[in-house]
Amino acid sequence: MIRRVDLRGRVAAGELNDLPAEVHALVPRAVFDVEKALDVVRPICLDVRHRGLEAIREYGEKFDQVRVDDVRVPAAALKTALEELDPTVRGAFEESIRRVREVSQDELGGDVASEPAPGGRVTQRLVPVQRVGLYVPGGRAPLASSVVMNVVPAQVAGVPSLAVASPPQKEFGGLPHPTVLAVCAMLGIDEVYAMGGAQAIAGFAYGFDGCRKVNLITGPGNIYVVAAKRFLLGQVGIDSEAGPTEIAVLADGTADPVHVAADLISQAEHDPMAASVLVTPSESLAAAVEAELLIQVAKTKHSERVTEALGGQQSAIVLVDDLDQGTVLVDAYAAEHLEIQTEDAEERAALINNAGAIFVGGWSPVSLGDYCAGSNHVLPTAGCACHSSGLSVRSFLKAMHVVNYTRDALREVAGHVVALANAEDLPAHGAAVSARFPETAAASGDTAAASVTTDGTAAETAPASGTAVSARSLEDS
Known part of the structure; x- marks a missing residue:
C-alpha cells in the first residue's frame, strides 16, 4: 500500500543538506507542475480580464457543470444556511473561531518607534490591506473551516473590505456549499461569490461588474488555483502557492503505530495527490504502521482516494539510521505539516527551521490544527516552507516606515x-x-x-x- 525508502547507511546526517542526486530522487515528493498548469489558466485569466462576469459564468458552467446567472450570493441564502446549520456543527465552528481569533490577536503586535538620533524618529506602522479576496475550495470536500482560517485573521488585522469566493455546487442550485455560506454568515461576511477555479482568482484580481478588484488573494486550492495565483502575482498580492496537502511524521519506537497510521490517512483523505511520509529509524514501528494502514484504510470512508495517495510516489515510509539523520531529513523536506512523535519531541521540534506547522508529541495531531488548535491550516506546501510562512494576521498587514526628522x-x-x-x-x-x-x-x-x-x-x-x-x-x- 505504501512503499519503503531505505536510506540507512547511504548518507550521514551532516551530508543531508547536500544529498547525492540519486538519494534526493528517492525522497518522496509529489509531482506538482504549476508551470504546465499556467498554460491552461493563462487564457482563462485573460478572458476574464476582457469579458468579466460573462466569462466567469461560462467557465463555471464548463468546469462546475452549473450555470449561475448572478454569482453574488443573496443575503437570504446566507441567512438560511446559518439557520439550518446543525447546532453541534455550529458550536464546533464557534469554538474554532474563538481559538483562531485569540491566537491572531496575540500575533497582531503594534507599531514600533525608533529614535536613531535626537530629533530623528522612524516609526514602523502596521496597516491592513484594504481589500482582500478569500478563496475557499469546494471540490472533493467543502472546506468550510477554510472560511475561518481566512476570515478571522483578516478581521483581526482590520481589513475593511472582505470578499469570499467558493465554487458553485450543482446539488445546491449553483450556490456554494451551505456550510461554507453558514460560516460566512457567522462571521458577518455578506460579500460572497459562487465562483471557483482560475476564473474566481482572475475575477478578484481584475474585478468585474458588481465586484471591485482586490489587493490581496489568500486561500488554498487545486493546481489551477495555484497557477492562477502565480500568473496574477503583481496584479495582486498572494499569500502563497498552497498545493496538495502533505504530512511528514518523524517518529521513533515510542510512537503508537495506531496514531501514526491514522494521521497519515487523515491527510491522504484530501486528495489522490496528497503526500503522507513517515521518517523513522525503527523498523519495528515501520512494520507496525504498515499493518495498521491495511486495517484502517479498509474502514475509512474514502478508502479509494486514500489508497491512491498512499500508493503514489509522493508517499513513503523512509527508514533512516537514527533520529539525528531523520531530523535533518524532515527539516530539508520542509513539510506543510510536520508531526514529531519521539521521546524527546519538544527538543526535536526546536531543531526544525523548515515546516509550515509543527505538531509536537502524540497528542497534537494535524487534524487538531486543521480545525481547533487555534493555529492556521493554510500553509506552504511542496517544500515552500523553507522560504514562506503559513497564513496569519501578518499576511493581511503591510509595514510602512514613517520618517520624521527635525x-x-x-x-x-x-x-x-x-x-x-x-x-x-x-x-x-x-x-x-x-x-x-x-x-x-x-x-x-x-x-x-x-x-x-x-x-x-x-x-x-x-x-x-x-x-x-x-x-x-x-x-x-
Whole structure:
C-alpha cells in the first residue's frame, strides 16, 4: 500500500543538506507542475480580464457543470444556511473561531518607534490591506473551516473590505456549499461569490461588474488555483502557492503505530495527490504502521482516494539510521505539516527551521490544527516552507516606515547623506539635503545648495554635477 525508502547507511546526517542526486530522487515528493498548469489558466485569466462576469459564468458552467446567472450570493441564502446549520456543527465552528481569533490577536503586535538620533524618529506602522479576496475550495470536500482560517485573521488585522469566493455546487442550485455560506454568515461576511477555479482568482484580481478588484488573494486550492495565483502575482498580492496537502511524521519506537497510521490517512483523505511520509529509524514501528494502514484504510470512508495517495510516489515510509539523520531529513523536506512523535519531541521540534506547522508529541495531531488548535491550516506546501510562512494576521498587514526628522536632526546626518550620494554618483540626492541649509552651502561655495535661496525659491544657477556640499562643511556648521 505504501512503499519503503531505505536510506540507512547511504548518507550521514551532516551530508543531508547536500544529498547525492540519486538519494534526493528517492525522497518522496509529489509531482506538482504549476508551470504546465499556467498554460491552461493563462487564457482563462485573460478572458476574464476582457469579458468579466460573462466569462466567469461560462467557465463555471464548463468546469462546475452549473450555470449561475448572478454569482453574488443573496443575503437570504446566507441567512438560511446559518439557520439550518446543525447546532453541534455550529458550536464546533464557534469554538474554532474563538481559538483562531485569540491566537491572531496575540500575533497582531503594534507599531514600533525608533529614535536613531535626537530629533530623528522612524516609526514602523502596521496597516491592513484594504481589500482582500478569500478563496475557499469546494471540490472533493467543502472546506468550510477554510472560511475561518481566512476570515478571522483578516478581521483581526482590520481589513475593511472582505470578499469570499467558493465554487458553485450543482446539488445546491449553483450556490456554494451551505456550510461554507453558514460560516460566512457567522462571521458577518455578506460579500460572497459562487465562483471557483482560475476564473474566481482572475475575477478578484481584475474585478468585474458588481465586484471591485482586490489587493490581496489568500486561500488554498487545486493546481489551477495555484497557477492562477502565480500568473496574477503583481496584479495582486498572494499569500502563497498552497498545493496538495502533505504530512511528514518523524517518529521513533515510542510512537503508537495506531496514531501514526491514522494521521497519515487523515491527510491522504484530501486528495489522490496528497503526500503522507513517515521518517523513522525503527523498523519495528515501520512494520507496525504498515499493518495498521491495511486495517484502517479498509474502514475509512474514502478508502479509494486514500489508497491512491498512499500508493503514489509522493508517499513513503523512509527508514533512516537514527533520529539525528531523520531530523535533518524532515527539516530539508520542509513539510506543510510536520508531526514529531519521539521521546524527546519538544527538543526535536526546536531543531526544525523548515515546516509550515509543527505538531509536537502524540497528542497534537494535524487534524487538531486543521480545525481547533487555534493555529492556521493554510500553509506552504511542496517544500515552500523553507522560504514562506503559513497564513496569519501578518499576511493581511503591510509595514510602512514613517520618517520624521527635525531640522537639527537632519543637519546632524546631512554630511553622511551627501557623502553616500556622491559615492553613488547621484549628486542631486545630496543636493536635496544641502538645499535645506543654503547659508552653510553658500559659505562653503556649494553651487548646488546655493541655487536655492533662503526663502526656498530657485536661483538661476543650475547645480553642477558633483557640487553637493561637503560632509565636512555640514558637520562643522
